[in-house]
Every structure is written in C-alpha cells, then in structure tokens.
Amino acid sequence: MLDALLSFLILTGAIFTFIGSLGLVRLRDFYTRLHGPTKATTLGVGSLLIASSLFFSTRGEGVSLHEVLVTLFLFITAPVSAHLLSKAALHLKLHSLAPLPQGERSESSGPNRSTVSQNSERDAQ
Amino acid sequence: MMSSVALPVAFALVAAAFALSFWRLLVGPSAPDRILALDTLYINAIALLVLLGIHLSSALYFEAALLIALMGFIGTVAFCKYLLRGDIIE
Amino acid sequence: MRRWLPHPLIALALAAVWLLLANRFSPGHILLGLVLGVAISRFGARFWLEIPRVHRxxxxxxxxxxxxxxxxxxxxxxxxxxxxxxxxxxxxxxxxxxxxxxxxxxxxxxxxxxxxxxxxxxxxxxxxxxxxxxxxxxxxxxxxxxxxxxxxxxxxxxxxxx
Missing domain, CATH: 3.30.70 (Alpha-Beta Plaits)
Structure with a gap:
C-alpha cells in the first residue's frame, strides 16, 4: 500500500517535472514558455518532496518534515521569479503572441522609477 | 515496485527534463529565455537530489537541495535585476 | 511585552523554520528555536516597516x-x-x-x-x-x-x- 502510494507520488512528480521542461521547448513565445516551468515544475517537485517525507518518516527514525521547508520555499519563490522574468521580458520588449493592452506600452517597468527606460521607450515610439 | 519500476522511470524522466532545459539554455534566443532555462535547471536539480536521497535512503542530500533552492532563486533574481536596471548603470 | 516581542507571529514562524531545519522536535530544539525566533525578530524589527494585521x-x-x-x-x-x-x-x-x-x-x-x-x-x-x-x-x-x-x-x- 505504502509502496504503491510512494510509486504514484514519485512518478507524478517526475512526469510533471518533465512536462514543465517540455513546455520550455515546445511553446512558441517567451511569455507562454514561462508558464511551463513555474507551474508544472512546482507541483512536480512538491509531490516528489511529499514522497521523500513519507519515505523517511516510515523508516522508524521519527517523522521527517524538513522537506516541507523546501516545498514552502519553492512555493514562495517560484511566483516571484516568474514575475521578475516576465517584467524583464516586457522591459526588453520581447516579441509576444498576445498583443499588449492599450496604455501598457508607454509605462515604465514597475514602481522602481526607471526614468531612463521610460525615455528610451518614448524614443522607440 | 517502487525501487524497481518507479525510481528508474523517474530518473529517466528527470534526466530528459535536464536535456530539454539545457537545449533551451543553448538555443536561447533571448536573455530571459536563458535565465528561465537556468531557473528550470535548478528546480530539476532539486528533483534529482530528492530522488537520489530516496534511492540511496540517505537524508544527507536534503541540505544540498535546500542550498540549491536558495542559491538558484537568488541567482534568478540577480539576473532579472541586471536585465531590468543594467542600462541605467551604463 | 511590545518592546521585547515586536512581532510574535514572525518569532513563532522562525522557531518553526528552525525546528524543520533541525528535523528534530526535542524540548532542547524547541527552546533554542524560540530563543532564536525572539532574538531575530527583535533585531530585525526595524526592517519590517509595515506590520501586517490579519483581520479574519x-x-x-x-x-x-x-x-x-x-x-x-x-x-x-x-x-x-x-x-x-x-x-x-x-x-x-x-x-x-x-x-x-x-x-x-x-x-x-x-x-x-x-x-x-x-x-x-x-x-x-x-x-x-x-x-x-x-x-x-x-x-x-x-x-x-x-x-x-x-x-x-x-x-x-x-x-x-x-
């Protein structure tokens, strides 16, 4: 029973990790590629870590919960890096399959007051 | 069943994930693409270390996974900050 | 109380992180975690400008x-x-x-x-x-x-x- 559950969690985790990287190769513009690694991979690594926690907890040496720490950390950091990456891509004006909404093109990149980039964006238009 | 079927298959899948991310790292075409590939590579490395820990039934690899999680995130943030603000310093 | 423990929730969270890192839940580790949590949240108090309040x-x-x-x-x-x-x-x-x-x-x-x-x-x-x-x-x-x-x-x- 435990063996089946562990196998299931390990396989799910590995499959999601693989699908995340597959998305990195298959999808066609940067903004859509961003979705693969940030989502599929967090669930993949999350379920691998749950499997590891179960595995070490059932070996008679007490509960092993420190995997929770890595899971928690990944769940906090993955969205932050996704947000920063997409902000950087917008700043570099990477080609996107989706059109930008009106009024977004002339704005500076976020609240960090980058006046130089504002000027260069205005010049580009 | 776990050690005979699930683990080898999982190792193969994670290795394939490594190869795919590495391809994106080499091909690019833009800098954020490469950073995203590095980000994915470090998450794949965490997955590989966790699998290795289960395979060798040793908890030692956990610390390495935690450190990679910390350093990888800081690296991604630093690269993005450089792309976002690099032209101001020039 | 307010002066010694400016962020009780952050102190508790730090103690929990310490216990998870140590991966042992003995009384000694709980005590050490609490001491670390209180000390770090006290020394770091000036960096948290906005104290979040959870209403619900x-x-x-x-x-x-x-x-x-x-x-x-x-x-x-x-x-x-x-x-x-x-x-x-x-x-x-x-x-x-x-x-x-x-x-x-x-x-x-x-x-x-x-x-x-x-x-x-x-x-x-x-x-x-x-x-x-x-x-x-x-x-x-x-x-x-x-x-x-x-x-x-x-x-x-x-x-x-x-």
Missing part, C-alpha cells in the same frame, strides 16, 4: 485551502495545454484594475496569480492601479479579470483591508 484568520485559512486546490487544478490544466497543440493556444494580456492598496496584499495577490490558473502577473503599474496579467490560454479576457477579482482579490481585501 479563518478566512485566511480558507483562502489558503482554495489556493492550494487551485494550484493542483492549474497544474493539470497547464500540463494538458503543453501536451496539446501549441498552435491552438490563445495567450492574452489582461489589465486587472486593483482595489487593494497595502504592499503585502498586492504582493500576495500577484504571487497567487502566478501560482494559479494558467496566469502570470507581469507588471504593476507605477500608480499601483493596475496589474498586467499574462494568461496562457483564455477565451475571454474580461471574464478572466473578473474571476481573478472575485476569487482572489475579494478575500484578500477582507482579510487585510476591511
């Missing part, structure tokens, strides 16, 4: 549950779209008008959007009035913005800004 703790727990289940659903949806034909995706950028004002609530909303249904928050406008969101596959952009506002922004607003 139960609603916060419910919100966390909703987000966790949404993460699983979103992952399955994204995995299916990656395996499907890339030509059939309909990626869009949506501007979501924000009703939240505090830093913590906005960053929590942006993180939630990144983790959940096939969307990544891309940019906060300088006046904090709009959040630019990229969706992997959306049929109706305005519907998506309405869902985000209803499902994530409304509970966050009740929790942190009643």
């Amino acid at each position: 703790p139960l609603l916060l727990l419910r919100f966390i549950g909703v987000v966790l289940s949404d993460i699983v659903v979103a992952n399955l949806a994204v995995a299916r779209r990656i395996l499907g034909s890339p030509e059939r995706l309909r990626p869009v950028f949506v501007r979501v008008p924000l009703a939240l004002t505090s830093d913590l609530a906005i960053s929590l909303l942006a993180n939630t959007i990144c983790l959940t249904p096939g969307t990544v928050s891309s940019r906060l406008s300088p006046d904090r009035a709009h959040l630019l969101v990229h969706a992997l596959d959306a049929a109706d952009a305005t519907e998506l913005a309405a869902t985000i506002k209803r499902r994530y922004e409304a509970p966050l607003r009740e929790i942190f800004e009643p």
Whole structure:
C-alpha cells in the first residue's frame, strides 16, 4: 500500500517535472514558455518532496518534515521569479503572441522609477 | 515496485527534463529565455537530489537541495535585476 | 511585552523554520528555536516597516485551502495545454484594475496569480492601479479579470483591508 502510494507520488512528480521542461521547448513565445516551468515544475517537485517525507518518516527514525521547508520555499519563490522574468521580458520588449493592452506600452517597468527606460521607450515610439 | 519500476522511470524522466532545459539554455534566443532555462535547471536539480536521497535512503542530500533552492532563486533574481536596471548603470 | 516581542507571529514562524531545519522536535530544539525566533525578530524589527494585521484568520485559512486546490487544478490544466497543440493556444494580456492598496496584499495577490490558473502577473503599474496579467490560454479576457477579482482579490481585501 505504502509502496504503491510512494510509486504514484514519485512518478507524478517526475512526469510533471518533465512536462514543465517540455513546455520550455515546445511553446512558441517567451511569455507562454514561462508558464511551463513555474507551474508544472512546482507541483512536480512538491509531490516528489511529499514522497521523500513519507519515505523517511516510515523508516522508524521519527517523522521527517524538513522537506516541507523546501516545498514552502519553492512555493514562495517560484511566483516571484516568474514575475521578475516576465517584467524583464516586457522591459526588453520581447516579441509576444498576445498583443499588449492599450496604455501598457508607454509605462515604465514597475514602481522602481526607471526614468531612463521610460525615455528610451518614448524614443522607440 | 517502487525501487524497481518507479525510481528508474523517474530518473529517466528527470534526466530528459535536464536535456530539454539545457537545449533551451543553448538555443536561447533571448536573455530571459536563458535565465528561465537556468531557473528550470535548478528546480530539476532539486528533483534529482530528492530522488537520489530516496534511492540511496540517505537524508544527507536534503541540505544540498535546500542550498540549491536558495542559491538558484537568488541567482534568478540577480539576473532579472541586471536585465531590468543594467542600462541605467551604463 | 511590545518592546521585547515586536512581532510574535514572525518569532513563532522562525522557531518553526528552525525546528524543520533541525528535523528534530526535542524540548532542547524547541527552546533554542524560540530563543532564536525572539532574538531575530527583535533585531530585525526595524526592517519590517509595515506590520501586517490579519483581520479574519479563518478566512485566511480558507483562502489558503482554495489556493492550494487551485494550484493542483492549474497544474493539470497547464500540463494538458503543453501536451496539446501549441498552435491552438490563445495567450492574452489582461489589465486587472486593483482595489487593494497595502504592499503585502498586492504582493500576495500577484504571487497567487502566478501560482494559479494558467496566469502570470507581469507588471504593476507605477500608480499601483493596475496589474498586467499574462494568461496562457483564455477565451475571454474580461471574464478572466473578473474571476481573478472575485476569487482572489475579494478575500484578500477582507482579510487585510476591511
């Protein structure tokens, strides 16, 4: 029973990790590629870590919960890096399959007051 | 069943994930693409270390996974900050 | 009390992180974790300018549950779209008008959007009035913005800004 559950969690985790990287190769513009690694991979690594926690907890040496720490950390950091990456891509004006909404093109990149980039964006238009 | 079927298959899948991310790292075409590939590579490395820990039934690899999680995130943030603000310093 | 323990929640969270790192739950480690938690939260007090106040703790727990289940659903949806034909995706950028004002609530909303249904928050406008969101596959952009506002922004607003 435990063996089946562990196998299931390990396989799910590995499959999601693989699908995340597959998305990195298959999808066609940067903004859509961003979705693969940030989502599929967090669930993949999350379920691998749950499997590891179960595995070490059932070996008679007490509960092993420190995997929770890595899971928690990944769940906090993955969205932050996704947000920063997409902000950087917008700043570099990477080609996107989706059109930008009106009024977004002339704005500076976020609240960090980058006046130089504002000027260069205005010049580009 | 776990050690005979699930683990080898999982190792193969994670290795394939490594190869795919590495391809994106080499091909690019833009800098954020490469950073995203590095980000994915470090998450794949965490997955590989966790699998290795289960395979060798040793908890030692956990610390390495935690450190990679910390350093990888800081690296991604630093690269993005450089792309976002690099032209101001020039 | 206030002077010695400026952030009781942060002290408790640090103690929990210490216990998880040590991976042992003996009384000695609990004591050491609590001492570290109190000391670090006291020395770090000047870095936390805004002390978040949770007005509805139960609603916060419910919100966390909703987000966790949404993460699983979103992952399955994204995995299916990656395996499907890339030509059939309909990626869009949506501007979501924000009703939240505090830093913590906005960053929590942006993180939630990144983790959940096939969307990544891309940019906060300088006046904090709009959040630019990229969706992997959306049929109706305005519907998506309405869902985000209803499902994530409304509970966050009740929790942190009643």
